[in-house]
Amino acid sequence: MPALQFQLQQTNENSKARAGKITTDHGEIETPMFMPVGTIGSVKAVTQQQLYNVVGAQIILGNTYHLYLRPGLEVLEAANGLHNFNGWHKPMLTDSGGYQVFSLAASRKITEEGVMFQSHIDGSRHLFTPEKVMDIERIIGADIMMVFDECPPYPSEYKYAKDSMALTHRWLDRCFQHFNNTPDKYGYAQSLFPIVQGGTYEDLRIASCQYIAGKNAAGNAIGGLSVGEPIEMMYDFTALCCEQLPEDKLRYLMGVGTPWNILECIHLGIDMFDCVMPTRNGRNGMLFTTNGVINIKNKKWEKDFSVIDDGLLNEVSSYYSKAYLRHLFVAGEILGLQLASVHNLSFYLWLVSEARKQILLSNFVSWKNQILPVIQKRF
């Protein structure tokens, strides 16, 4: 089975931004790219048809921990994997549960062997080891699997961050060993991406970048950022990691972020992003648009019959009015959640595809400087 391929297509002189192309057995992905998050096998409030045809998603993300609990491995295996189960036939990526080591800190215990989770649903206990996570991700069947890591909180003491990184590296070796010893499960190639950790310590981040680069994977992820540290620190460590990681491999910054975070990190050399923000904030009535940020629940939109976003030509953003969407939120209608989610994802996908276009034109930095104040404006 040929593994995933990454081809670097264009770089710019005054920026580390890159345009590239990923080839998988479920199709191609143009980078920079953004992955909508489909935690439990569904991008919340968005149909697969909308992801294909309105949002224009190229790849979506599933969460290993959540999918393991529901629908569970028996169902996913019987379905021949998540693609067949949920009807998303383009590429998919699964995280590893490593982020839940951070986000569910109150209900898990870390040992050398792995992490004992207590289910947030029924309190049952589940041991995630690097080997088991590889088995789970094989069964889910994502095109891109992520290694099992420990994502330490911010701030962490130097010693904690260093020990945690060392553990993550030992788990990394176990992940790759087990991954290499197990076959692709459903007749298409699955690839494994390692994850840089090291907290907010330069020497640790550099060491971690070097260690994970040694795996020679098609893509390298940066974890443990966007976990509460100041934004400038996030940029600094992203820049540091981008400098350390090989240029001919994909760079994936996990869990980031706002539209402006994404543009800045594309500038620093990142190719791949995922974040729950467009859907989660959308469900709370916060809209990202080509004209700025809107709280659609605000009274000021009550009689504003202009479309949600005149800069996006799709069946949601340039069809429904701000006044109608506000009404749906005020009246508690489910359709409000749907339209806001589809719109925000459309905006994110537009943003990264526009960034790509500007990189190909060698115009990324001047475009970024022009658009940043526009999309950050608040109404």
Next chain:
Amino acid sequence: MPALQFQLQQTNENSKARAGKITTDHGEIETPMFMPVGTIGSVKAVTQQQLYNVVGAQIILGNTYHLYLRPGLEVLEAANGLHNFNGWHKPMLTDSGGYQVFSLAASRKITEEGVMFQSHIDGSRHLFTPEKVMDIERIIGADIMMVFDECPPYPSEYKYAKDSMALTHRWLDRCFQHFNNTPDKYGYAQSLFPIVQGGTYEDLRIASCQYIAGKNAAGNAIGGLSVGEPIEMMYDFTALCCEQLPEDKLRYLMGVGTPWNILECIHLGIDMFDCVMPTRNGRNGMLFTTNGVINIKNKKWEKDFSVIDDGLLNEVSSYYSKAYLRHLFVAGEILGLQLASVHNLSFYLWLVSEARKQILLSNFVSWKNQILPVIQKRF
């Protein structure tokens, strides 16, 4: 402005079932037809694009009482009516609030003048008179407006039903007088349909049919059924009203019902239906399919990867599996509500269009007898 036209196209010898065509300024409607209910200006959990392209809705219904409260008349008027506000550019019908006289019985007071409602949202008091309801429905801008009536509960004493009917008739006259004295508001024709009442008393129903038929409206509605009476009684009174109401006018049975209720009532001579059942029951996991009724939350569907309904060729029913839809319900994902609602509405619209096809083939009764046991089967 030419008013709505109804053209009877086909009748069958062994049935009162009819096929017809309605012409409005927002397009044609083929009958028998079913109207998805868009209570507050949104068919719950369904996008307008899905209504157009997947469900195949020809007309939707809005609720005057709910739209009056939210978004309110000021917004609807500023939007130039509900069609422009919600982006549904095919025909629309508004009820009158008469059903809320029944359903909100605990928070309203009836007088000769009208009904004083106490808002279910903030407790504020609102007087609905026949004249005011006509004004509200003009502002909402539906193609078909309904008269303001009292919908008495079941059972009602003879004297209550008779007095209530008389009140409904006096309100009917006031509605028509006010309607005729006010112009179409947005450059297209609005029509007013009267409503038969009379409880479950034959002489009252006959008297009411005759009274409302005297208005010579393009369509006549039957109200006050499906409010808790035995199903055979509902059929008997529907049959009685159909016999009494003119054959060359539309017959609209309000608030009915299950798929089998609808087929039986088409057989009795009804052309128009509306009901919250497909969306409400869908949100509770009850699916109507061409193979029978399914509770999708049931464990038995956990690994059933067959499509939701192989009899319906659309992007939901014949795309997603039962196992996936069950998973969405079990995991509490919003997408489950969306898919179930779209599917159930697609089934209802398929059912009435298939009924029409069979009427045109003069084969309605034999088709109905064949399909009824199939679609009523429970899994």
